[in-house]
Amino acid sequence: MHTPLQQHFLSLKHLLRYVKxxxxxxxxxxxxxxxxxxxxxxxxxxxxxxxxxxxxxxxxxxxxxxxxxxxxxxxxxxxxxxxxxxxxxxxxxxxxxxxxxxxxxxxxxxxxxxxxxxNVSAIALAHNPDQIADIFTKVLPRIPFLTLRNKLLVSPAPSA
Missing domain, CATH: 3.30.420.10 (Ribonuclease H-like superfamily/Ribonuclease H)
Known part of the structure; x- marks a missing residue:
């Protein structure tokens, strides 16, 4: 508003013509x-x-x-x-x-x-309930917890 340009004036005229x-x-x-x-x-x-x-x-x-x-x-x-x-x-x-x-x-x-x-990416993200980072932020039931832990490749150390 303080430094209007010709483009702003043209946009305003376009808007006012539409409203009229x-x-x-x-x-x-x-x-x-x-x-x-x-x-x-x-x-x-x-x-x-x-x-x-x-x-x-x-x-x-x-x-x-x-x-x-x-x-x-x-x-x-x-x-x-x-x-x-x-x-x-x-x-x-x-x-x-x-x-x-x-x-x-x-x-x-x-x-x-x-x-x-x-948006294809937003839809895919919404349809993906298997979010690995859920293990860090949610209390999960046993099976989902173990599934996500396995995806992080966390496992017991091999026995000697």
Whole structure:
């Protein structure tokens, strides 16, 4: 704001033209199911000046868009997976809040809320329950503990 450039002025004009051209737009509401679903995405290091990523998500109740957000992430992500996970975490907090709000209004939603993302690495990470580092941070049942300990190649010393 203190040192605007021509690029900023052009971006502002673009935004104002869009707002003027869509002033009569609105969000339609339709009756239907009370299932929740959300979609989240990020653009890794999308800001060319500070390399911060942008989080974007939208939340639907049935077919109705009820919540959305676009926000620059507060810190620089080291990978697209990290940026995507931050976007998913932000969307998940909104999902929890919406579910609590609906419960306060006596709307019972028993089905799980699906949170969709398109980052292959983030999906693979979420589907991998066999995280070797869990042995350092969690109390594990015997079998998972032994499995992870074996993956670290920890074994009794050979007897002499």
């Amino acid at each position: 051209g869509t002033a009569d737009f609105g969000i339609q509401l339709r009756s239907g199911s009370l299932s929740l679903r959300a979609y989240a995405d990020s653009d890794w290091a999308g800001d060319p000046f500070d390399r911060k990523s942008t989080t974007g998500y939208c939340l639907f109740l049935g077919e109705n868009l009820i919540s959305w957000c676009v926000k620059k992430q507060p810190t620089v992500a080291r990978s697209s997976t990290e940026a995507e996970y931050r976007a998913l975490a932000t969307a998940a907090t909104d999902i929890i809040w919406i579910r609590c709000l609906l419960a306060d209004f006596q709307f019972s939603i028993t089905a799980p809320t699906f949170l969709y993302c398109d």
